Amino acid sequence: MGDGMAATGRGRITIRDVAGRAGVSAATVSRVLSGKYPVPPATRTRVLRAARALDYVANPHARALVGGGRKMVAVVVRQVTNPFYAQVAEGVEAEATAHGLLCLVGSTGGDPQREMEFVQLMREEGASVVILAGGVVEDDAYRERVAHYAHALDAAGSRLVLCGRPSPDPGLPALVVVFDNEAGARAITSHLISTGHRRIVFLGGLPGNTALDARVTGYRAALAAHGLPAESAQIVDCGLGRAAGHRAMTELLKETREFTAVFAGDDMVAAGALRAISDAGLRVPDDISLVGYNDIPLAQDFNPPLTTVHTPAEQLGRAAVRLALRDPEETAETRHVLGTHIVVRDSVSPPPSARAQ
Amino acid sequence: MGDGMAATGRGRITIRDVAGRAGVSAATVSRVLSGKYPVPPATRTRVLRAARALDYVANPHARALVGGGRKMVAVVVRQVTNPFYAQVAEGVEAEATAHGLLCLVGSTGGDPQREMEFVQLMREEGASVVILAGGVVEDDAYRERVAHYAHALDAAGSRLVLCGRPSPDPGLPALVVVFDNEAGARAITSHLISTGHRRIVFLGGLPGNTALDARVTGYRAALAAHGLPAESAQIVDCGLGRAAGHRAMTELLKETREFTAVFAGDDMVAAGALRAISDAGLRVPDDISLVGYNDIPLAQDFNPPLTTVHTPAEQLGRAAVRLALRDPEETAETRHVLGTHIVVRDSVSPPPSARAQ
Incomplete structure (x- = not known):
């Protein structure tokens, strides 16, 4: 299942190949490609040169590499006709718009395969934030899938937010926003x-x-x-x-x-x-x-x-975006609970x- | 407004440059890059070689060029919390899923600027179908915008469907699906x-x-x-x-x-x-x-x-996808009216x- 998401596999040039050629760490390559963190110009040039030499531009990271990549937020729900999910999506959209980001909504009909395809697409697109909303059956498949998303998105400079669902492991690079x-x-x-x-x-x-x-x-x-x-x-x-x-x-x-x-x-x-x-x-x-x-x-x-x-519902969506866009250094808190009445x-x-x- | 969507501009290598170097028409380059139409292998190779030589890979068409590009359908609505729009989106999603395509929903809050950004993004992503749903104020700005979308998407091998809204010009490469x-x-x-x-x-x-x-x-x-x-x-x-x-x-x-x-x-x-x-x-x-x-x-x-x-509403979304995926040679009919009761x-x-x- 994870194959499509992995940075390695199927003979593709990977971020590690670029790192090797440039003589830097994979994390540094990721920082350069995401364009979000300061990197010394010489390092940046070396990484971009290595990426180009290896035709790493033919990788999904292409958009980031060429400095393109529209900043966006993605929210994945089970069903848009469910008014609760629609409101979460509207909250995400409102907050994304307030930050000048485009918001894309994906709906899965509860199919993990479609969820995975969305997350992969959003990772390739360099979405700033990927939000998965709604309750789940927390089984091994879910735990494995989410761990996979969290690491893959983190490596691509994106943030994963689990909205109204738990994180299978508090150590994962993911934010959790739930209500009680x-x-x-x-x-x-x-x-x-x-x-x-x-x-x-x-x-x-x-x-x-x-x-x-x-x-x-x-x-x-x-x-x-x-x-x-x-x-x-x-x-x-x-x-x-x-x-x-x-x-x-x-x-x-x-x-x-x-x-x-x-x-x-x-x-x-x-x-x-x-x-x-x-x-x-x-x-x-x-x-x-x-x-x-x-x-x-x-x-x-x-x-x-x-x-x-x-x-x-709407605040849940808004909070997911707001917290994800905060500087991670600012707070160590990764789990947020909103009240109900x-x-x-x-x-x-x-x-x-x-x-x- | 149109600048961002145009194939030319801001010193970028354009499809015309590639066409010139390959000695083919821009339309042929577009056909090769969209990957959807049969092109003689020798022509295809010539186009891809020219594109690569010119670093046209650094263009948003990159994904299509490298053979990537997940096939998808995009639907843009005013507001997902409006149950009518949610149902149109659900119809689009159901039909897209039946065809093995991913479906993305964008919502604009009625802002033409956001609509344009979505269409541009979806064009860059090589979406097979882009659906704009819901009534509009049919003014000059709308007419100009839609003509622009229609031509830009057509050049990229995508199909534009206007759903529940008119086409400003029957000659535009766009399908129209409305209800009475x-x-x-x-x-x-x-x-x-x-x-x-x-x-x-x-x-x-x-x-x-x-x-x-x-x-x-x-x-x-x-x-x-x-x-x-x-x-x-x-x-x-x-x-x-x-x-x-x-x-x-x-x-x-x-x-x-x-x-x-x-x-x-x-x-x-x-x-x-x-x-x-x-x-x-x-x-x-x-x-x-x-x-x-x-x-x-x-x-x-x-x-x-x-x-x-x-x-x-749901059939409107379904019909939009189904008609857009039909072979254009199959029928000349570009306007479809569904009944109400x-x-x-x-x-x-x-x-x-x-x-x-």
Whole structure:
């Protein structure tokens, strides 16, 4: 998998060949080619001469070598039609524009192969910052892939930012900007509990996904904190998206209904669940209370307006760019956590039993 | 403005220099460098040798010259957080992926300068297809810019597709894929009229914008077709977006209310208008009927679910890629029009006066 990204391989002239011929370190070659760091003119000339002699210009670094290379920022998301990702991308774009940088958005549909191709392309283009956004399944393949990206981008003078996902190793040359998924889930679950709900379904689990697992953890923590038994937790692993929410909620409503509230894994799941509840002739919040996650701009236009967790999507994108463009000498801090808060609208009321009493 | 895009300028070695040295036409050099058209091997060798001798490799064409250049498709939109644009981008991405191409999304915030930078970057990268999506103000600057893009991309072996916007000149090497904005607006206005409405406000005009002007034309045509006087038309030029819709509707409700229905320029304007109507203590559709435009996925989740015009956003993106990748010899047709249809939900009812009678 890594072959395409490696600086070596397939008989290509590598940065090491240039370094050897110029009598400098590979790091120095990288500094010259990136054009971002001061290098003594004589060294610079020697490196460029060696690169040219070896036809290293025929390498993807060509643009950097010839002093071209438009400065840009790239953000890679799963899906642009997901309003949360669109907002992260818009934040990245706003901050990039403010710094006079062009912003490119790539979307992967969750395919690691496409993610890799984007990162490789952006590395070849000399993007200043490459941002990978959104929760992931943190398995060995992910760890290996990200370690690979981090080193390859670092060598090319780019910065990798993991946005809303963890770094598999704090020692990697990568910044991490996340929001507190667990605290957000704990807060909104507590809101449901304090309104009187005791049986709350979590709809939208995605086992192994870092973002969703953290929400489930927060949900369980809130139940425990209020003295509710662990068995009262009910998690439906239907994944995300409006269609998934609609389907799962429809199924759930066919069973004997013990729950009085639903915590949807995100606002799109909540949109689908809302429709399923209404299709079943039930009302939110009179019959079932419902909350979401993310506070997408249209959540306030749902019927009823959705109580949800506001996640700082746009700030996440802005922070990713701002922190990546900071002088790395300035601070050693590589992990940044943004806060969340709940937004109370009209989709929660006390459970019917509590109102009857 | 055009300087950066031109093949000549600033003392750089140009395609003409290479052509002169190789003894071929500039078009032949372009064909060799794009790598997309068959060229006799001897000619190819002569061109590559001339390019190398002149160090034309130090030109943005470098990637194509060295046989690199990942095949990709680029789509440029105004704003990724606009669900309509996000769906167009998703359609482009789906079709690109089906063809094994990478898809990059650029967003301009409506800034022609950023649009130009994207197009230039994508030309340098040898993108197979460059798609510009969304309505525009068709002024001289636009006409000049697009003519420039079309010729520059064509010379680089890329195809330009104008998606939901007109070509300033049918002779330009560009494809056009649009949907029938006027017919959609006529249909939804007729729906309001046949439900009994006589005073309908068009909320969301953007004078000069091709997409919105076509909707206003369809709106006026429907009024005329039903024998309503031209003075019954009321157009509020508040532009697009939820905030604009909210603000304009709030203002409108402060005046003596003669209208019984509102045709919002798009669904986001409708979302803002809905909120303003509800904030004023009025109900849709009991007090005011409301329709939108685009049928974004969440329009069905509004309160009430929105009656709107379904525009083929995803197909627009898909068609743009599919048509651009077709062999140009295959068909001379460069303009394609996709249909729209209205989706009737719950935001329209007869006006209060009709119900009282």
